[in-house]
Each structure stands twice: as C-alpha cells, then as structure tokens.
Amino acid sequence: MNSDELLRLGRQVIELEARAVARLGELTGPEFAEACHLIMDCAGRVVVTGMGKSGHVGSKIAATLASTGTPAFFVHPGEASHGDLGMIIDGDLVMAISNSGETPEILTILPIIKRLGVKLIALTGNQESTLAAQADVSVDVSVEQEACPLNLAPTASTTATLAMGDAIAVALYQARGFTESDFARSHPGGALGRRLLLYVDDLMHTGDHLPLVQSGDPLRRALVEMSGKGMGMTGVVDDDQRLLGIFTDGDLRRSLERGENIYECAIESVMTRDPYSVRAGTLAAEVIQMMRTRSINAVFVIDGQDRVCGALNMHDLLRAGVM
Secondary structure, three states: OOHHHHHHHHHHHHHHHHHHHHHHHHHOOHHHHHHHHHHHHOOOOEEEEEOOHHHHHHHHHHHHHHHOOOOEEEOOHHHHOOOHHHHOOOOOEEEEEEOOOOOHHHHHHHHHHHHHOOEEEEEEOOOOOHHHHHOOEEEEOOOOOOOOOOOOOOOHHHHHHHHHHHHHHHHHHHHOOOOHHHHHHHOOOOHHHHHHHOEHHHHOEOHHHOOEEEOOOEHHHHHHHHHHHOOOEEEEEOOOOEEEEEEEHHHHHHHHHOOOOOOOOEHHHOOEEOOOEEEOOOEHHHHHHHHHHHOOOEEEEEOOOOEEEEEEEHHHHHHOOOO
C-alpha cells in the first residue's frame, strides 16, 4: 500500500468520525439536561465505569469531570465485582458506559447499584438495551458505523462517547460558574496554575540578596551592589527602607553617554526617582503585564508600610514558568 493510499484511508477515518460526532449533536435531547441536573444534585462523587475501550474513555471522562469542578473517579466494572464496589457509597452517582448496553461486567453490578439507591446515568449506543432500561437517564451515543472497515473495532463509537463526556463536563462547569482560578487550583503544575497561583512573594529576592544602597551613597557603591546581586539594578532607599529611586543598566549607559564621573558622583544625581513598584501579595501574572506595559525588566516589591521587602526581574518569572 503506497503513501497516497494510506493518506486516503486516514482521512476517511477522520471524516467518518467527524460525521459521527456531528450526528451526535442531532441525537442529543432533553435527557442530556436531565443527566446534568442529576450530577449537579449529587451530594457525593460521580463514579464512572466501563469495560474495555469504553473503560479507557470513561477514565478520561472522570478525569475531565474532576478537573472542572465535579468530583469524579473511575471504577473498573470487573474489579467492582471483586471488592471495588465498596468505593461507591450513598450519595454517589454512577455513570456507566457501554456501546451495546449489554456488557456483562456492568450488568452484574447493576443490582448492587440499585440496592444502594445510587442514581445511574447510562451512556450507550443502544437505547433498547438492559443498561438503558435500568438507568435513571440514558444518553444516546449511538453511531451509524464504526470507522473500522469490519465495523467491529470501537472507533467512531468511542469518539462520540468521549465527545459526549466533554459536553457534559463543560455544561456542568459553566452551570456552576467554574472560573480560571478554580481550574488553576486543580492544575497547580500547569502553566495556567502557575500564572494564577504564583505571587511575587513566591519568586522575589529577599534579605541579603536584595540589591540596595542608601541615600547618599556614591554611584560606585551602587555599581558594586548591582554587579554583586546580578539583577541588573539596585534600589536606593532611605533610613526606613522606603524606596526613593532605582539605578539600572540602562541608567548606567545613559550616565556614561552624558559624561558622568561614575567614580565621584552621588547615586541621587543619576538614579530614576519614584520608580514603579508592586505590593507584596500581587499575582506574578499582574507583574508581567505591568512590566510589558511599562517596558521595564525588573521591579521592587514593597510591604504595607511602603518599605522594600523584595525584588524580581523577568528572568525570575521565566524560570518560574509564569511567562
């Protein structure tokens, strides 16, 4: 089989699965809203179960629900018959996935689920099946054919089921008013989590690592401080540690261009007065925006008494993965 033929087959599968998902939108009716209401009324967790490929899809649906504000986890139906049913308790809700609606491992645990009084949502391609009949709500995820040439391997059906799971998860988190901050709390290791959960206090240089000189110090003292602390700047403070000015690499270049005697002049004569600063407790993402807007590369952090308590620059934000 040549490359052109392989490409044709690949596109054929993608187009077939795309049609299956598009058709799913036409099949989706009031039962979708009923399923969402059941989940929103659930006082416990959503327990997703499915066998084989449906199980893999179910595991992903459970993960998506959990990461978007709906407590959920996956239970393998085969293991459920051998002890894992103990994970399901009063107040939970079960979402069972089976294309045929006759998966033996799922049918085996239905009586126990019913005895617990747990609500049951079915995602099935067979609305005449045992699972659909036993469910409180049955959501139709049927497809006309699989992408498999033999119409056997779960392909289009698993894609459609996955899309339905995403639709339920997104509808739920919008209904609940799920925000970026809520998402970040579930994803502290991701880029969004770092942007929304990291504060300047987590990243700033403090104590002896702060590049600072006192008002009245000579410029040469500021140069030593700036070089030693490696931040490309030094702050100028008064006796109460309040920020009076800042001296940066750019200020040094401008001083040399003016012919300043960098060994003799006082820092006040060349510093930038009343520099921009940020308050402790500011989100790192806000600092990035401020730096970009004002075209600066570093900033000092001040506390509630307007005293310098930290400093950070673009390199600190890059290392933290905030940008």
